[in-house]
Amino acid sequence: xxxxxxxxxxxxxxxxxxxxxxxxxxxxxxxxxxxxxxxxxxxxxxxxxxxxxxxxxxxxxxxxxxxxxxxxxxxxxxxxxxxxxxxxxxxxxxxxxxxxxxxxxxxxxxxxxxxxxxxxxxxxxxxxxxxxxxxxxxxxxxxxxxxxxxxxxxxxxxxxxxxxxxxxxxxxxxxxxxxxxxxxxxxxxxxxxxxxxxxxxxxxxxxxxxxxxxxxxxxxxxxxxxxxxxxxxxxxxxxxxxxxxxxxxxxxxxxxxxxxxxxxxxxxxxxxxxxxxxxxxxxxxxxxxxxxxxxxxxxxxxxxxxxxxxxxxxxxxxxxxxxxxxxxxxxxxxxxxxxxxxxxxxxxxxxxxxxxxxxxxxxxxxxxxxxxxxxxxxxxxxxxxxxxxxxxxxxxxxxxxxxxxxxxxxxxxxxxxxxxxxxxxxxxxxxxxxxxxxxxxxxxxxxxxxxxxxxxxxxxxxxxxxxxxxxxxxxxxxxxxxxxxxxxx
Amino acid sequence: xxxxxxxxxxxxxxxxxxxxxxxxxxxxxxxxxxxxxxxxxxxxxxxxxxxxxxxxxxxxxxxxxxxxxxxxxxxxxxxxxxxxxxxxxxxxxxxxxxxxxxxxxxxxxxxxxxxxxxxxxxxxxxxxxxxxxxxxxxxxxxxxxxxxxxxxxxxxxxxxxxxxxxxxxxxxxxxxxxxxxxxxxxxxxxxxxxxxxxxxxxxxxxxxxxxxxxxxxxxxxxxxxxxxxxxxxxxxxxxxxxxxxxxxxxxxxxxxxxxxxxxxxxxxxxxxxxxxxxxxxxxxxxxxxxxxxxxxxxxxxxxxxxxxxxxxxxxxxxxxxxxxxxxxxxxxxxxxxxxxxxxxxxxxxxxxxxxxxxxxxxxxxxxxxxxxxxxxxxxxxxxxxxxxxxxxxxxxxxxxxxxxxxxxxxxxxxxxxxxxxxxxxxxxxxxxxxxxxxxxxxxxxxxxxxxxxxxxxxxxxxxxxxxxxxxxxxxxxxxxxxxxxxxx
Numbered sequence: 019x020x021x022x023x024x025x026x027x028x029x030x031x032x033x034x035x036x037x038x039x040x041x042x043x044x045x046x047x048x049x050x051x052x053x054x055x056x057x058x059x060x061x062x063x064x065x066x067x068x069x070x071x072x073x074x075x076x077x078x079x080x081x082x083x084x085x086x087x088x089x090x091x092x093x094x095x096x097x098x099x100x101x102x103x104x105x106x107x108x109x110x111x112x113x114x115x116x117x118x119x120x121x122x123x124x125x126x127x128x129x130x131x132x133x134x135x136x137x138x139x140x141x142x143x144x145x146x147x148x149x150x151x152x153x154x155x156x157x158x159x160x161x162x163x164x165x166x167x168x169x170x171x172x173x174x175x176x177x178x179x180x181x182x183x184x185x186x187x188x189x190x191x192x193x194x195x196x197x198x199x200x201x202x203x204x205x206x207x208x209x210x211x212x213x214x215x216x217x218x219x220x221x222x223x224x225x226x227x228x229x230x231x232x233x234x235x236x237x238x239x240x241x242x243x244x245x246x247x248x249x250x251x252x253x254x255x256x257x258x259x260x261x262x263x264x265x266x267x268x269x270x271x272x273x274x275x276x277x278x279x280x281x282x283x284x285x286x287x288x289x290x291x292x293x294x295x296x297x298x299x300x301x302x303x304x305x306x307x308x309x310x311x312x313x314x315x316x317x318x319x320x321x322x323x324x325x326x327x328x329x330x331x332x333x334x335x336x337x338x339x340x341x342x343x344x345x346x347x348x349x350x351x352x353x354x355x356x357x358x359x360x361x362x363x364x365x366x367x368x369x370x371x372x373x374x375x376x377x378x379x380x381x382x383x384x385x386x387x388x389x390x391x392x393x394x395x396x397x398x399x400x401x402x403x404x405x406x407x408x409x410x411x412x413x414x415x416x417x418x419x420x421x422x423x424x425x426x427x428x429x430x431x432x433x434x435x436x437x438x439x440x441x442x443x444x445x446x447x448x449x450x451x452x453x454x455x456x457x458x459x460x461x462x463x464x465x466x467x468x469x470x471x472x473x474x475x476x477x478x479x480x481x482x483x484x485x486x487x488x489x490x491x492x493x494x495x496x497x498x499x500x501x502x503x504x505x506x507x
Numbered sequence: 508x509x510x511x512x513x514x515x516x517x518x519x520x521x522x523x524x525x526x527x528x529x530x531x532x533x534x535x536x537x538x539x540x541x542x543x544x545x546x547x548x549x550x551x552x553x554x555x556x557x558x559x560x561x562x563x564x565x566x567x568x569x570x571x572x573x574x575x576x577x578x579x580x581x582x583x584x585x586x587x588x589x590x591x592x593x594x595x596x597x598x599x600x601x602x603x604x605x606x607x608x609x610x611x612x613x614x615x616x617x618x619x620x621x622x623x624x625x626x627x628x629x630x631x632x633x634x635x636x637x638x639x640x641x642x643x644x645x646x647x648x649x650x651x652x653x654x655x656x657x658x659x660x661x662x663x664x665x666x667x668x669x670x671x672x673x674x675x676x677x678x679x680x681x682x683x684x685x686x687x688x689x690x691x692x693x694x695x696x697x698x699x700x701x702x703x704x705x706x707x708x709x710x711x712x713x714x715x716x717x718x719x720x721x722x723x724x725x726x727x728x729x730x731x732x733x734x735x736x737x738x739x740x741x742x743x744x745x746x747x748x749x750x751x752x753x754x755x756x757x758x759x760x761x762x763x764x765x766x767x768x769x770x771x772x773x774x775x776x777x778x779x780x781x782x783x784x785x786x787x788x789x790x791x792x793x794x795x796x797x798x799x800x801x802x803x804x805x806x807x808x809x810x811x812x813x814x815x816x817x818x819x820x821x822x823x824x825x826x827x828x829x830x831x832x833x834x835x836x837x838x839x840x841x842x843x844x845x846x847x848x849x850x851x852x853x854x855x856x857x858x859x860x861x862x863x864x865x866x867x868x869x870x871x872x873x874x875x876x877x878x879x880x881x882x883x884x885x886x887x888x889x890x891x892x893x894x895x896x897x898x899x900x901x902x903x904x905x906x907x908x909x910x911x912x913x914x915x916x917x918x919x920x921x922x923x924x925x926x927x928x929x930x931x932x933x934x935x936x937x938x939x940x941x942x943x944x945x946x947x948x949x950x951x952x953x954x955x956x957x958x959x960x961x962x963x964x965x966x967x968x969x970x971x972x973x974x975x976x977x978x979x980x981x982x983x984x985x986x987x988x989x990x991x992x993x994x995x
Contacts, residue, residue, distance in 0.1 A: 076901060076975045119878075145895040152889065155934075159941045167938055178930045181894070182923045189907040 056090070056097045075141065079192075082138030082199070087499045088273070088342070091492065092135035092266055095346050096258045098478075099353055100128045102471045103258070106357055107250035109467025110364060120160055124254070126153040131259045134266065140188050140198040140275060143267065147184070147231075150263055151177045157251045158244050169243040176240040180230030187223035190216070191275070200270060202502050204277020214284060217276075221286045224271045231264025232327065233320045235297040241320060245312045249360025252312060256319045257353035262345065265326040269342065272330045282333045291331035295425045297324040302432035309370050311359045314436060315352070318395060321429060322348045329410050332422060335500045337413025340406050343496035347394070347402035350479040354391035357472035358384050365464040367455025371440055376449025383469055385444050387476035392437040394479050397430045402482035405493060517557035518569050518582040521592070522631045525550060529623035536616035540607055543619035547603040550626065551596040554589075561589055561984055568636070581697060583636035586984030587838065591633045591760055594842050597967065598752045598849045599626055601960045605853055606745040608954040609860075614743070617658060625651040625749065632757050638686050639696040641761055642679065645725070649675035652754050656742040667737035674724055674734040678758070681721030685714040698768055707773045715770050715779070722765075725758035728783075728820060729790035732813045736797075739809035744856025747805065751812045752849040756841050759819055763837070766823075767987065780823040787820025788921040795928035799935065804855045804865035807932055808848070811891060814925060815844050818906065821918055825909040832912065836905035838982050839975070843898025846968035847890035853961035854884040857953045870939045879958040881940055886965035888933035890972075893926050898971030 073081040085093070104124075111120060130153050133146030151174075159170035192198055194213060197205055209217065230237045241261070245252060255261060272281055272290075281287050301321025308314040325348065329341015361384045362368040368377065378385040394401035407426055414422035486493040528546035532539040561567050567584040584592070603622070610618045628648035635641045653675060657668035690696050692710035705711060720731075727735040735755075739747050770779075794814030801807040818840050822833040857880040859865045890899035903922065910918045971978070 073973070074976045075973070076904070076979075145900075148894045149896070152885075152894065156941065159938070162941055167941065170941075171934070171938060174930065174934055178892075179927060182926055185904075185926075186907065186919060186923060189904060190911050193908055193911045 056094050081142050083136045084138035089135045091495050095349050096131045099258045106471040109465050123156045134263045148181050158247045166246045169246045172243050173240045176230050180227045183223045184227030187220045200274035204280050228264045228267035231260050238320050242316045253353045253356035257349040265323050269330050278333050287331045287333050294324040294328035298429045306436045332417050334413045334417035338500040339496045340409030343492050344406040346492040347406050351391045351394040354472050354475040358388040361468050366453040374443045375447040378445040387472040390476040396433045400483045402479045405486050518634050521553050525623045525627035529620045533620040539619040547599050554592050554596045581636035582634045585987050586982045587987040588633045594845045595629050601964045602745045605960045608956045621651050621655050637697045642683050645679045655746040656738050659743045664741040667741045670734045671738040678721040678724040681717045685718030688714040722758050722762040736809040740805040748849040748852040752845040783820045784824035787817040790817030791925040798932045832905045832909035836902050840902035843890050843968050843971050846964050847887040850883050850887040850961050850965035854880045861953050879962050883961035883965040890968040892929045896972040897969045901975045
């Protein structure tokens with residue numbers, strides 16, 4: 019019975035390979051099958067079953083795929099959002115060239131993300147993490163313009179350098195401990211005190227490596243530039259794949275490599291929390307001054323993703339719930355916002371916030387979804403973002419770190435300051451006589467394949483906030499994960 | 508049945524068959540292509556036979572004509588030799604299929620005999636048990652390789668071939684002098700006997716100096732690499748692939764063998780390893796920076812070879828504390844580089860054939876028009892950069908592990924920097940491949956077999972990333988590195 023339940027992890031992973039040959043049907047059915055499989059595994063794990071796949075990579079080192087609770091949270095998020103994004107991308111790219119190349123790398127990208135999520139040790143993580151870098155590069159440069167090439171180059175510089183740091187840190191860790199297996203509460207207890215300096219350096223290297231993708235502040239330079247990519251790619255980069263993989267990596271390092279307690283004793287979590295706080299404020303401040311809608315959203319991502327890091331670094335069970343659950347919430351809300359931005363660009367040719375006057379009347383559904391996403395970002399109840407902030411704040415108080423509350427409040431204010439004017443323009447100002455570049459969709463607002471995804475994700479974001487206490491909600495999973503990390507053996 | 512397999516002199520046939528084939532191709536050029544292809548595939552089967560034999564009987568040793576050392580010619584094969592033979596056969600098959608479509612008419616008639624001779628020389632070299640035999644195979648290999656470079660017929664190719672000839676001859680000469688010294692000092696040229704008889708003396712140092720210099724020149728280790736880029740870049744594509752993937756490795760293999768068996772026990776710890784490591788580090792940086800500066804694709808790839816050779820030498824200073832990891836790393840880097848570099852040159856050859864030039868900035872939109880070739884280049888690039896999952900990654904991982912165990916942070920830094928620079932030059936090429944520039948030149952069709960061989964070899968380099976356990980256990984046969992089991 020155990021042998022039969024080992025397989026799904028591999029199947030999920032194997033599926034995506036075939037989709038490289040992509041046809042639309044194949045794409046959608048792949049996404050659906052994956053969703054069903056994830057659901058199945060989810061149910062299995064909640065019944066206490068184990069899913070694990072191992073493959074020897076080097077003598078003593080194995081490729082491990084394991085479906086733990088934290089993995090599943092990330093996998094379900096990516097499976098769900100992937101389905102939605104696929105629908106959106108098909109609508110978005112209708113009639114544009116190189117679609118098969120695009121969807122090929124798109125699927126590869128999701129394969130890598132799922133691999134990152136399921137990996138059971140650091141080397142497997144590293145492997146899929148680098149694969150993710152390689153798979154997203156062609157997506158970023160997809161448009162083929164000079165700007166895209168430049169952005170791709172910058173993106174690579176950051177990520178490859180980050181990957182190199184990770185490699186060094188991983189090998190070093192391996193020579194110290196002889197294992198890289200993710201274990202709740204860390205596997206470093208056996209390391210002697212004389213190695214603690216080395217461990218601090220390793221921690222720094224790992225955080226720097228993951229911080230590149232998670233866009234922690236001095237390392238965020240690539241992200242706003244990568245906005246030249248098509249909207250579905252931006253959505254994917256921000257909500258599911260790249261940025262999340264980085265944040266997820268940090269969560270993994272703190273929880274399953276070092277262990278919260280051990281890391282706190284090393285004294286590395288404090289600086290990490292500060293770094294996250296700086297990133298939150300800095301990202302919000304920069305967002306305030308962007309006129310380009312997608313760039314504003316990009317800076318907002320920089321700020322929001324650091325909530326996850328912050329929740330992890332506060333080192334208390336309640337804050338941990340907030341951090342982990344934000345992994346899901348931020349994904350839902352940000353993808354909604356990017357879908358909407360893409361819709362505005364594709365339907366009316368709007369790229370700048372100053373062009374958004376009265377757009378709510380022309381595209382009510384899109385802007386309703388956008389509004390939900392924006393309120394979530396600000397942290398207004400009952401949208402999902404509120405749950406996160408509530409737990410983060412509570413957790414910070416519990417851990418005796420009151421300054422975090424100030425950061426949270428400041429960031430919420432700033433969020434409001436850069437989102438509310440957009441909403442005001444969109445709903446309450448007079449629309450101009452002509453839009454920058456209007457496409458004809460008959461009487462409809464826009465193509466249904468573009469409209470449906472943001473509405474669905476907005477609903478999900480609402481549901482995640484309203485139904486947070488229901489079984490199988492992201493919040494409940496996050497609680498489960500936090501219990502596992504903080505329970506005493 | 509089993510006995511026939513286990514007693515059959517696979518090794519001898521491995522050498523004789525390509526020689527015979529070469530002569531046949533020379534005599535009847537009209538059937539050269541068929542004969543050549545047939546023989547290369549048979550050689551691959553023979554390697555499988557030899558592998559079978561080694562699995563069953565352990566190390567293979569065969570006295571040709573029944574004479575035996577110290578008088579006769581001995582053949583010797585352990586796990587390392589077997590792997591080198593296997594990679595030669597594998598790359599050889601790829602190159603042969605590629606060449607069948609690449610060379611036309613007269614060039615084909617000249618290519619096949621030379622290539623088969625080169626193959627015979629390579630096989631003989633990997634099977635040699637004495638250092639004089641190695642000299643003979645060096646000469647054969649050098650002459651065949653030089654003639655192959657000159658096959659391109661262009662002015663630059665002839666100049667490069669001339670330089671290559673001089674370097675090869677000089678290298679062989681230095682090596683031969685070393686052999687003579689050893690023979691004079693200890694009365695034998697058989698490696699196993701030398702190991703027993705040799706003792707620390709000035710003769711050993713002189714021999715090490717001469718043989719080392721000769722071999723380094725042939726391996727093109729910085730700063731003795733001057734002949735490599737022009738020769739590899741101006742040769743016909745299949746030849747470039749052969750030279751970078753196999754010929755350079757052959758002299759490295761001998762260097763490794765001699766160092767491990769004869770010199771290391773006698774003069775180890777006297778700073779020679781450190782010198783080799785230093786040169787290796789310099790080669791990585793210099794080669795990568797030069798590669799980054801090139802505007803022609805084939806020159807870029809050739810300089811990348813200079814850099815990659817450097818990695819092999821980094822292992823020497825690391826052996827003291829982490830022999831297992833270091834030598835496994837070297838083996839792995841040799842194998843994956845052979846596959847990846849062959850694939851890369853072939854991909855470059857396809858682009859050259861397609862567009863009529865190899866200027867990197869004008870590689871517009873090849874991704875759309877030659878997707879298989881672009882994929883081959885990208886996959887080979889992944890291995891060269893050392894990103895997972897690929898053979899190059901495994902090699903680099905092991906090497907990093909060795910460096911960290913020994914606390915050699917300088918070497919760690921060099922490796923990381925080398926990887927970043929490699930990413931720089933690979934993506935320099937790939938970045939242009941995605942642009943939307945107008946098509947500025949007439950294109951010719953590229954035969955499908957040329958695209959597919961490049962892709963398959965590149966996939967091989969990636970696949971090698973998942974085969975570390977069996978491959979490394981194979982190297983352990985006969986304990987070529989003198990370290991007992993390869994990893995517990």
